[in-house]
Amino acid sequence: MSLTLGGFDSPKTQTGELKHELLKRILASRLQIAKNALELLAQHPNPNERVEQLILQLKESDEFLILPKHLAQAQPLKEAKQKTTRERVEIVANYASTKPLESIKDISKYFAMRFNQYKRYLQNRLKNVQSISNLKKINNEKVSVIGIISDRRKTHRGNIILKLEDLSGETTAIITNKELIPQAEEMLFDEVIGITGTINKGVIFVEEITVPDLPIKKELKTLENTVYAAFLSDVHVGSKKFLSDKFENMLAFINGKETGALIWEEQAELIDNLKYIFVAGDIVDGIGVYPGQEKELNIRDIFAQYKETAKFFEKIPESIQIIMCPGNHDYVRLAQPQPPIEKDVAPDLYELPNTTLISSPGIVKIRPQENNGLNVLLYHGTSIDTIVPQNPNLKDGYKHPEKVMLTLLKKRHLSPQYESGIVTAEFESDPLAIPEDIDIIHTGHVHSNGAVNYRGVTLINSGTWQDVTDFQKFLGHEPTPARVPLLNLKTRQIRLLEF
Ligand SMILES: [Fe+2]
Ligand SMILES: [Fe+2]
Known part of the structure; x- marks a missing residue:
């Protein structure tokens, strides 16, 4: 028996190209295939789906060589999909319904709660x-x-x-x-x-x-296995400036199309291990967010904007968990915490089997089965607009949102100044406080990328999929569209992919 590490038809022929692609996919999954099995696979009516089934099948059985006998075992795609191990997402904090602070009594109750909580952080030091x-x-x-x-x-x-x-x-x-x-x-x-x-x-x-800050000795928690998480925000579906081609390109990349963002071997390793995609708000452009916005929209109906969004996100393989929070452009009232996008507004997003919608802020635990998992806090980042103009050390805050987030992390609060948002009552602890056991904080809103690790926490701002608007240029913002921060949860290293 010979292994097919070369020697097939000229790559110029269609079958040759197909075999070449199939072989690359198999080798990238650290498997091999016998030459006669590759011939059979290339003749399959749907070889790209079949190869995914075979990869799953062999990985589950701890074999490494695909033989003709494996191809003879018919396995419907649906069954293979069901066998895909679904990553677990545990919701740690989700502020689904929030009652506004209505009276002086509510406000003093809230501040007394905040004071007592922070006193606990500070008094031992x-x-x-x-x-x-x-x-x-x-x-x-x-x-x-x-x-x-x-x-x-x-x-x-x-x-x-x-x-x-x-x-x-x-x-x-x-x-x-x-x-x-x-x-x-x-x-x-x-x-x-x-x-x-x-x-x-x-x-x-x-x-x-x-300042409350985090303990110096807080460790950078990692996973034993290579797992990747990708971070998106500020998609702004419905805006004329939404870069749909680039977003499609990113989706094609996840589905195995070579886009040039990475060399194939790296891409295959990445998409094999990409298990989570986080989306930190401004998922759609919304309606009536600022005066004259209707002129900037190509979808003027909010329901249609979310319907269109679901059409994009349904292209993400079901093996990847998607976790979304709202932003100020989403069709959710502007409270802090901001409740999740509702089912009535975006029924198609709720239909996606791998999507979890949470509040902003909201916290999920991912991979709970390994090392007690990692806690990820999603927050759109609306308070950044209040912080930057007041802090003389953050003049470049819109270019480096990670610096703004770092000042907030040291304050252990996402939105310390009350006027920057309506905080709602009825909680035992401040919902905008940053808990000590957070591993990743993901924000958006300023449309620029930035990332930094600090005392065991990875701070990521994920940029945007909206092209630069005249208003942003006027404000001196420097958006970085169509770049995706990618975090390796085994090493906690971040890299940026450009589409
Ligand atoms: Fe945005
Ligand atoms: Fe925003």
Whole structure:
């Protein structure tokens, strides 16, 4: 018996090309095929589907060589598909229905909950923590205080004055140390921080600012097996600027068409192990999102926009799990958390057997069977618009959204400043807080790619599938359309694929 590692018809003939493609697919799956089996396979009425069945069949039986006997065993495609191991997705946090904060009582309840939660993050890292009401009794002593920032201003001498509140009262803290100024300038209204300094006549002269941050020793969790996750956002289906050709090209790539994004061997290895696709909002362009938007739309009906979206996403193989959250362009009210896109609006997306729709933010655990899985937080990223203009250290925040996300990660909150969104009540913990056991945070919204690993967390902003608009150019944004960040969950390395 000879193995077909060459020696077939001229690649110029159709059968020769077909055999060449089939062989590449088989070798990329680390299998081999006998020459006579390849002949039989090439004569099959649907060789591309049959080869996928055979790959699955041999992998399950731990064999490596495809023989004619394997081809003789008829196996309907449906059966092979059912045998495909479906990846598991466990929903950890999904804010499906949210009640708005309606009264002063609701708002104070929410902030008391936020304060108590962040106090737990901070108090073990501070010494001599005093409640604000207790400060009246203290003078010329080094103390620490945990408080919500209720005011922040810069004096003409460049010092920063903070007003801090806890559940017992309000105090003033002043930052004169020039080394602390850049850190103090990053502070936002409503975030909870710890300060340490000497109290003098009721004013704290700050020597140190402590943010909730993640523990230094938080490990970068990995999987034992190679599994890839791809990250998309801001598809904007329905917009005239939606790059449908490039999106189709990406879908064809996933389905095994050579697009030039990678050499074939790498592509085959990738699509063999691609198990998850995350979509962080602005799935459609929506309607009535900004004045005059109708002129920019080629689909003016919101239901038709989601129907069209489903037509694209149904091309993704069922072996890949798709997890989607909404964005500000989606047909979901603009609360934070923003509930999932509803079934009535996008019934066709709910029909896709491999798609999970969650809120923004929302958390899923993937691959729970391995090393207790990885927790992925999806958040559209709407708060970025509030953070960037206020933080002098983030002037390039729209070009480097990962820097903005990193400041939020250190604050352990996705949207610290209350005015940047309506947070809803009725939760035991702050739904916009970033839990310690998060492994990946995926955002979108600014239409630029960016990624960084920090203390065991991978921050990814996944760019867009919408071409640059005049409005974005005017705002000075630098979108990076049609690029897909791809994360290897075994190594936690990120690479970018361009389509
Ligand atoms: Fe967008
Ligand atoms: Fe957006």
